[in-house]
Amino acid sequence: MSSVDTLVTEFTQRAEKVGAVVSMVKSMSEAFAYTVDLCERKDACQLLLSGCGLPLSDAAGEMCEARTQPKVVAAPALAGEEREALAAACEAKGMTLISDGMRKHLAGIDIGFTVAEYGIAETGTIVQNSNSEELRLATMVSENHVAVLPVSRIRATSYDVEREFVNMVDASPSYMAFITGPSRTADIERVLALGVHGPLELHILLLEGE
Amino acid sequence: MQKSTNLSEYRKSCQEALGDDFLREAMDKFATAYRANRVNAFADMHEKELIAEIAESKDAAIARLPELFEQFRAKAEAAGVKVHLARTAGEANEIIARIARDNGVKKIVKSKSMTAEETLLNHALEDEFEVVETDLGEWIIQLRHEGPSHMVMPAIHLSRHQVRDLFSEVTGQQQESDIQKLVKVARRELRRHYAEADMGISGANFAIAETGSIGLVTNEGNARLVTTLPRVHVALCGLDKLTPSIHDALRVLKALPRNATGQALTSYVTWITGANECATAEGGRKEMHVVFLDNGRSAMAEDPDFAQVLRCVRCGACANVCPVYRLVGGHKMGHIYIGAIGLILTYFFHGRDKARNLVQNCINCGACKEVCAAGIDLPRLIKEIHSRILDEDGHPTYSDLLGKLMKNRKLFHTLLRTAKLGQAPLKDGEGFLRHLPLMFFKEHNYRALPTIAEKPFRDMWKEIEPKLTGTKLRVGLFAGCVQDFVYPEQMAAAVKVMDHGKAHMDFPMEQSCCGLPLQMMGETAHAAEVAAQNVAALDPARYDYIVTLCASCASQLKHSYPRLLADDPAMSLKAKQFADKVIDFSSFVRDVLGIGADDFQNVAVTTKTAYHAPCHLCRGLGVVGTSQELISDSGLDYVKADEEDVCCGFGGTFSMKFPEESKELLNKKLDNVAKTGAKQLLTDCPGCVMQLRGGARRRGDDLQVRHIAEALAERLK
Ligand code: SF4
Ligand code: SF4
Numbered sequence: 023m024s025s026v027d028t029l030v031t032e033f034t035q036r037a038e039k040v041g042a043v044v045s046m047v048k049s050m051s052e053a054f055a056y057t058v059d060l061c062e063r064k065d066a067c068q069l070l071l072s073g074c075g076l077p078l079s080d081a082a083g084e085m086c087e088a089r090t091q092p093k094v095v096a097a098p099a100l101a102g103e104e105r106e107a108l109a110a111a112c113e114a115k116g117m118t119l120i121s122d123g124m125r126k127h128l129a130g131i132d133i134g135f136t137v138a139e140y141g142i143a144e145t146g147t148i149v150q151n152s153n154s155e156e157l158r159l160a161t162m163v164s165e166n167h168v169a170v171l172p173v174s175r176i177r178a179t180s181y182d183v184e185r186e187f188v189n190m191v192d193a194s195p196s197y198m199a200f201i202t203g204p205s206r207t208a209d210i211e212r213v214l215a216l217g218v219h220g221p222l223e224l225h226i227l228l229l230e231g232e
Numbered sequence: 233m234q235k236s237t238n239l240s241e242y243r244k245s246c247q248e249a250l251g252d253d254f255l256r257e258a259m260d261k262f263a264t265a266y267r268a269n270r271v272n273a274f275a276d277m278h279e280k281e282l283i284a285e286i287a288e289s290k291d292a293a294i295a296r297l298p299e300l301f302e303q304f305r306a307k308a309e310a311a312g313v314k315v316h317l318a319r320t321a322g323e324a325n326e327i328i329a330r331i332a333r334d335n336g337v338k339k340i341v342k343s344k345s346m347t348a349e350e351t352l353l354n355h356a357l358e359d360e361f362e363v364v365e366t367d368l369g370e371w372i373i374q375l376r377h378e379g380p381s382h383m384v385m386p387a388i389h390l391s392r393h394q395v396r397d398l399f400s401e402v403t404g405q406q407q408e409s410d411i412q413k414l415v416k417v418a419r420r421e422l423r424r425h426y427a428e429a430d431m432g433i434s435g436a437n438f439a440i441a442e443t444g445s446i447g448l449v450t451n452e453g454n455a456r457l458v459t460t461l462p463r464v465h466v467a468l469c470g471l472d473k474l475t476p477s478i479h480d481a482l483r484v485l486k487a488l489p490r491n492a493t494g495q496a497l498t499s500y501v502t503w504i505t506g507a508n509e510c511a512t513a514e515g516g517r518k519e520m521h522v523v524f525l526d527n528g529r530s531a532m533a534e535d536p537d538f539a540q541v542l543r544c545v546r547c548g549a550c551a552n553v554c555p556v557y558r559l560v561g562g563h564k565m566g567h568i569y570i571g572a573i574g575l576i577l578t579y580f581f582h583g584r585d586k587a588r589n590l591v592q593n594c595i596n597c598g599a600c601k602e603v604c605a606a607g608i609d610l611p612r613l614i615k616e617i618h619s620r621i622l623d624e625d626g627h628p629t630y631s632d633l634l635g636k637l638m639k640n641r642k643l644f645h646t647l648l649r650t651a652k653l654g655q656a657p658l659k660d661g662e663g664f665l666r667h668l669p670l671m672f673f674k675e676h677n678y679r680a681l682p683t684i685a686e687k688p689f690r691d692m693w694k695e696i697e698p699k700l701t702g703t704k705l706r707v708g709l710f711a712g713c714v715q716d717f718v719y720p721e722q723m724a725a726a727v728k729v730m731d732h733g734k735a736h737m738d739f740p741m742e743q744s745c746c747g748l749p750l751q752m753m754g755e756t757a758h759a760a761e762v763a764a765q766n767v768a769a770l771d772p773a774r775y776d777y778i779v780t781l782c783a784s785c786a787s788q789l790k791h792s793y794p795r796l797l798a799d800d801p802a803m804s805l806k807a808k809q810f811a812d813k814v815i816d817f818s819s820f821v822r823d824v825l826g827i828g829a830d831d832f833q834n835v836a837v838t839t840k841t842a843y844h845a846p847c848h849l850c851r852g853l854g855v856v857g858t859s860q861e862l863i864s865d866s867g868l869d870y871v872k873a874d875e876e877d878v879c880c881g882f883g884g885t886f887s888m889k890f891p892e893e894s895k896e897l898l899n900k901k902l903d904n905v906a907k908t909g910a911k912q913l914l915t916d917c918p919g920c921v922m923q924l925r926g927g928a929r930r931r932g933d934d935l936q937v938r939h940i941a942e943a944l945a946e947r948l949k
Contacts, residue, residue: 036496076413077405082421125511128427128461145497155509158460162453163423180482188478192443194311195506195517197460202497205453207415209369209387210395212262215415218368219422220453220500 029143029176030228036146040203041216042224050104053170053227058111060225061093061133064166085129093117096124096164097135098156108135124159134164134221138201139190140183141176141226147202148226149183151190158197167204167221172229233379234567234578234586239889242564242589247892249560254391259558262388264875266552269494270603282487287607289480290543294533300441300474301524307444308522311506316523321581324525325356328433328466331521332361335464337430339363343448343455344370345435346383346546347468347525349568350581353433364425366454368418375402381562383548383570384492389561422454432458436469437488437545438481439522445505446522447481449488451498459504463513466521467504471529472542484545484605491605492547528580537616541580543606544573550600550610555879556593559893565593572600572610579617584624591618593890595883595897596752598851612791618754627755634750635758641744641765645688648717652684659683664929676888678895679926682718689720693739696724698731705824708775709739710766710814712746712785714918722918722938725945726781726817732948733825735779742769746785751792752885760796764803767793772809777824781817781941783917784884787852790814816849817941818859818916829865832947841868841943842910844901844924845877846917859916859940866947871908875900880915882923898927906933914940 034044047053095112097105098121105121112119120127136157138148148169152158161167177183180200191198205220216222236242249255293300305315318324332340340357342348344367354374357363365374369387373380375398380386387395396409399417407417434455438447446467448455459465475481489495510518532538551557551571566574567586575594579587591614600610622631638644660666664680689711707730715723730737747762766789770778780786790811797807821827841863849855856877863870881887881897901924905913913924913935925937 040495040499076417076420077403077407078417078420079403079405082403082424085420085424085427125427125461128423130423147497152456153509155460155511158456162456162460180485181479184479184482188443191440191445191478191503191505193505194307194444195508196445196503197505197508198503199456200497200501200503201499202495203499206451206499207368208451208493209367209372209385210390210411210414211258211392212265212385212388213392213411215412218415218419218452218454219366219457 026173029178030173033141033143033146033176034228036143037203037226038146040146041206042146042203042226044226044228046230047170047227048230050170050229051107053168053229054108054111056225056227057095057108057133057135057168058115058117060166060168061095061117062115064132094120094127094131095133095135096120096127096131096156096160098122098124098154098160099136122156124156124163128159128163131160131164132166134160134167136161136167136169138169138171139175140186141171142180142183142200143176144179145202147200149187150199150201152197152199153195161199161201162220164221165217166223166225168225168227169201170227170229173231233563234590236589239589239592242593243890243892246560246564246593246890249564250892250896252561255389255561256559258388259561263552263558266494270491270549273490273494273496277486277490282483283605283607286484286487286545286605287540287543289483290606291540293474293476293480294472294539294542297471297474297530297533300476301471303441304439304444304474307441308506311444312517313444313507313520313522316521317526318523319526321351321525321527324351324468324523324527325353327523328353328468329357329360331464331466332357332431335431335519337361337464339425339429340431340433341366341425341429341458341462342370342433343367343435343450343458345433345468346569347435347470348433349380350527351468351525353468364422364429366422366425366458367450367452368415371418371422372398379563379568381570382551383546389563426457426461429462431464431466432462433466433468434458436467436473436522438475438484439469439473439524440475440478440481442477443505445503448500448502448504449485449498450500450502453500456500456502459502460510463510464519464521466523468523468525470525470527472544487605488545488547491549491603532580538580538613540608541573541576541613543608545605547605549603549605553599553603555597555599555897556595556893559896566590572614573608575614576610576617579621584621587617588621588625591621595879595881595886597847597879597883599847599879602851615751615754616756619756622754631753631755634753635755638745638747638750639758639761641742644744648684648688648713652686655683664926673891675891678891678930679898679923680929681926682922684717685720687720689716689723690739690741692720692724696727697739698727698737700736705735705776706774707735707737708770708778709737710743710746710770710778710780710785710789711739712780712782712918714922715781719918719921719939722781722921722941725939726941728945729821729827729941729948730779730825732831733821733827735825738775740769746782746788747792748784748788749884751788752883756796759792760800763793763796763807764800767797767803767806767810770810772806772813775813777815777820778810778813779815779817779820781916781918781939783816783846783849783852784919786814786816787848790853816853816855816916818862819855821944822858822862827862831949832866833949834867836867836869838869839912840871840908840910841912841914842871842873842905842908843876844880844905844913844915844920846915846920847879849916850877859914862940862944863914866944868912868943868947871910873908873910874904880920880923882919884919887923894923898923902927902931902933902935905935911935912943913937914943916940
């Protein structure tokens with residue numbers, strides 16, 4: 023196995039171990055197709071157990087009702103042709119693609135779509151530049167987070183991305199995230215529960231080539 | 233939180249916790265699961281090297297906190313952040329309240345911060361502002377008006393049913409006891425609070441000087457929302473979180489989640505530098521503040537003994553493995569900070585009134601030190617604090633008296649001999665006292681106590697001292713009080729085994745108690761005098777090895793003597809040489825004398841034999857597996873009991889102060905041994921023998937408890 027294959031294998035194993043779904047894609051358009059397909063297959067929020075169907079206080083219930091009906095995909099960092107391609111794919115399935123205005127969707131959206139900066143194989147982690155507030159929110163209030171990670175950006179350990187990472191952190195202001203699997207808690211009786219505040223699912227699409 | 237005003241009140245509150253069945257079961261499950269998870273998490277790591285590196289880099293940072301603070305401040309301020317330094321907890325709370333007022337804040341969301349717990353920040357803010365904790369566990373305990381019972385899992389003491397009732401009350405709707413659903417209810421309920429809040433308060437696991445960034449480690453992701461949605465963000469962190477570089481933070485991250493929960497990494501690590509984009513803030517930029525809390529940390533950094541406490545990364549592992557925590561939970565084994573580190577920090581952050589009783593609830597088993605992510609010598613520092621509190625408060629008459637008595641070897645030994653005479657009517661003929669002497673309470677009756685031997689080892693020595701034949705190594709024997717006066721037969725057996733291995737033994741009569749009981753009681757000065765007497769009695773220049781059969785004595789002689797005598801110019805060098813030569817019986821017999829299968833009779837025995845690994849041997853001296861190999865080599869049928877290396881509950885004076893806890897630990901131990909079907913239990917420490925034999929006797933277990941030397945001596949060719 024080449025060293026790239028070894029990194030991909032380790033990254034995949036580690037990420038899957040913490041509940042991420044990892045797939046290979048050959049191009050961005052394949053990634054878009056995956057995203058739209060996932061969004062189509064995924065249930066509306068009530069059935070996804072994100073909590074809307076549960077007995078809530080009146081104030082929290084009102085917020086749920088504020089949710090827009092057509093399914094929503096947010097991809098704040100996409101621009102130009104790529105954005106248009108994803109928008110067209112969404113529209114074909116009756117979904118809405120948004121790039122901003124996340125604060126209007128705090129009750130939740132279906133999918134947040136991002137491209138990650140780096141991957142760390144040792145822990146199955148993606149390094150996500152989250153400087154943009156829209157992106158930060160898209161990766162938090164979405165029920166599923168789909169992140170594209172170019173295979174060429176996978177490093178063995180956190181020390182191996184350190185130099186690049188320090189530069190990103192140092193370019194203030196900056197807001198960086200290491201994301202390893204979906205949001206989780208074990209605060210009640212140490213039982214694992216996914217999706218306590220952030221996404222219930224994390225999908226990582228490993229993009230081949232450069 | 234600690235409200236007990238004296239030890240007996242505190243003991244009573246611990247007893248109540250012992251009676252909480254849910255807590256006990258939850259803690260037991262957690263303790264066993266954690267151990268296994270941790271082993272897996274570190275499976276492909278060089279754990280000890282990593283911990284040593286963390287300790288070293290933390291020490292380097294602690295030595296230059298003021299400089300790191302200035303560097304952080306300059307970087308962060310250049311990036312639009314306001315940096316504050318609070319001397320005290322009250323000052324920190326006041327700064328944060330002022331920021332809230334200045335910004336017209338009404339509602340505050342918080343992500344988890346132990347530092348905010350330390351300053352009791354919520355109490356300070358709640359009158360004026362609406363404050364909502366967003367970490368699930370923190371939210372639960374906030375709603376219940378409680379403090380955390382664990383640093384990482386603050387609500388570990390509660391059941392799903394209690395959470396159901398709480399959430400039913402909060403939502404005004406009947407909830408189910410389904411954990412997945414309860415978590416989702418919290419998700420939806422809290423989401424609205426983020427949306428409405430004007431200010432977010434977070435802690436910081438790292439304050440990185442080279443970039444002026446803060447780093448936050450969470451699983452739930454609530455910190456990302458808390459630091460994103462509200463227009464104001466305040467991070468509160470202890471000065472000890474100042475970290476020179478990203479590299480140092482990445483290093484800590486390799487150990488922190490693994491040690492905390494057995495995860496390779498938490499779901500989220502968030503790195504924030506400068507005033508970030510924020511749509512609802514003026515000018516589109518967040519109003520960001522970092523408040524550093526001193527609260528005694530600067531002074532600690534300069535204390536040669538206690539500076540290492542600031543290495544702590546708050547992983548909570550020292551509670552996870554603590555047998556006392558497992559019994560009584562975090563509300564008893566801590567004030568705000570929990571577990572071993574909690575006992576120490578309470579004294580520094582919350583004062584000696586809160587710490588006085590707490591620090592005595594440590595059995596000195598060393599389990600915490602073994603796993604500490606920062607390599608802190610926790611058990612020693614706990615004892616040291618006990619000693620400081622006594623120095624400040626005045627020593628209780630009994631412990632001072634005992635110290636004075638033990639210093640005077642002749643008087644002490646005469647007293648033991650007299651006690652032997654006094655116990656005559658109490659003896660039951662099998663080496664136990666028929667009932668407890670007057671100074672004991674009925675709570676102490678969970679184990680039968682041994683009688684003082686007819687003839688102490690020192691009086692036997694002349695008769696049994698082996699003739700010198702083809703000797704190789706000069707060995708000084710150290711007996712310790714229990715083996716000298718209660719179980720001399722253990723010493724005699726050991727002499728037989730070592731003679732078989734051709735050691736040249738010497739037993740100097742001037743030796744006395746090792747001094748550990750004094751140190752356990754906080755009588756450090758008396759312990760040092762006893763140490764000096766023993767080093768003089770067993771002059772290391774005369775021996776190749778100093779052998780003791782008592783694991784507790786061995787670890788005291790080896791680890792404490794050099795420290796106790798460090799300031800004594802006449803003794804410090806000798807004490808180091810002495811310590812270098814101290815070795816435990818099993819290691820000496822197997823590794824030095826080379827005694828193995830060939831030295832034992834060639835008939836296998838069918839009786840199953842279990843082993844109890846004394847804390848002070850397996851962790852104190854790092855001797856693991858040696859005794860078990862000897863047992864197998866000797867032809868005995870060795871079976872491994874569950875939790876073989878967990879404390880038996882003796883802990884010397886601990887078992888006198890907390891008999892209920894000692895009893896529970898003893899029962900757990902004997903239950904695990906019973907499960908193996910063993911009829912014999914061997915160990916390397918006379919204190920453990922006393923506890924285990926007395927307990928087995930009281931329970932009526934069909935179990936013979938002996939020192940390993942006795943079993944080996946019988947099996948020699
Ligand atoms: S030495 Fe043992 S009893 Fe004491 S704090 Fe550490 S783990 Fe707990
Ligand atoms: S003292 Fe050590 S084990 Fe305990 S919380 Fe701190 S770093 Fe973790």
